[in-house]
Amino acid sequence: MLERLAMLALIAVPGTALAQSAQCSPPAQVARPDLEGPSANEPKRILPIGSYTLALSWSPQYCSTAKGGRSAIQCGGRNGRFGFTLHGLWPDGFGKEWPQYCRAADLVPRQVIRQNLCATPSVQLIQHEWAKHGTCMTSKPELYFNLSRALYQSIRYPDMGALARTKNVTVGQFAQAFARANQGLRPDMLRVTTTRGNWLSEVWLCMDRAMEFARCPAHQGGAAVASYVRIQPGPNIPNPRRHATQTMPREAPVPARKPGLILDLDPNVQTLGNSNP
16 A cells, blocks of 8 residues: 655756746635535446546637636636646546545635646636545545646647647647657557547546556547647747747757655555555
8 A cells, every 4th residue: 555656746947838828817716616526427436546647628729618607717818828727637447437526525725726726727627626536536635736736737738839820730640749748758648639620628648556657548538640630729828949840840858857746645545556456
C-alpha cells in the first residue's frame, strides 16, 4: 500500500509559454456550488485504481456553444480569456469501468475553489470533479486539486493559433504536434475528442499509476487518427520561442522534469498495490 505518491512536477523555464490562459482574474465573490453525489445513472463505484487520465478542454470551442450563467467565468470575458482548461484528473480502473463517487462529498471550501478557478473556470465543475473523482483518491479536496493543478501546469502546447489556421489537419497530426511539445509523451499516449463538425473538444492524457505518461488503452475512445480536426481560434498567447512554419508549427523547447509535489493518499479511500486485483 502506498501512502505517499511522489510526483514529477514540471519546473518552467523562463520564456516558455504556459498557453493556458491569456488573462485570468477570479471574481470577488465565489458562488456556492450545488452538492453532487451518485445517482441511478452515475452510481457509487469503488474499484482499485489502475491508471489515470488528465482531461484538458479547449475553452474556445466550449464557449462557442455554451449558454447560461454557469459559464460566465469561463466565457463571459470579464474574468479571463482561456485556451486549454483543466477538466479534471480522473482515476481509471483496470478495465472499462472506473471508480467514482467513492465517498460522500461536502462542498469544496471557497478558498480551494478560488485557488483553482484559473485552471478550471467553473465553480460547479470543481465541485463535480471532487465529488466524482477526487473522493476516490483522497479525503482532502485541497490535495486532489493541488495535484490536478500541478499536472495541468506541467503541460506544454503546440502553437494552437497556427494549427487553427492550418487546413486539413488530421487528429493524428494534431496528436503528434501535442506530443512533441511534452517530454516523454507519444501520440499513442493521448486521445483527442471532437464535437459535431469535427471541432476540437478535449485532449485526454493517459498516465500509469505512477502518473507517468502511458499508452492509452484501446477502450479509451477518442476521434480516429485519420479524421480531420477543426480548431476554434483562441486568445493570442505570445511565445517568443515559438515560430510557425507554412505547414505544421514547431514547438518550444521542453523544460526538464524534477521531483516536486507529494500527494498524501488516504489508504481508506483506495489501496494502490503493486499487482492487479
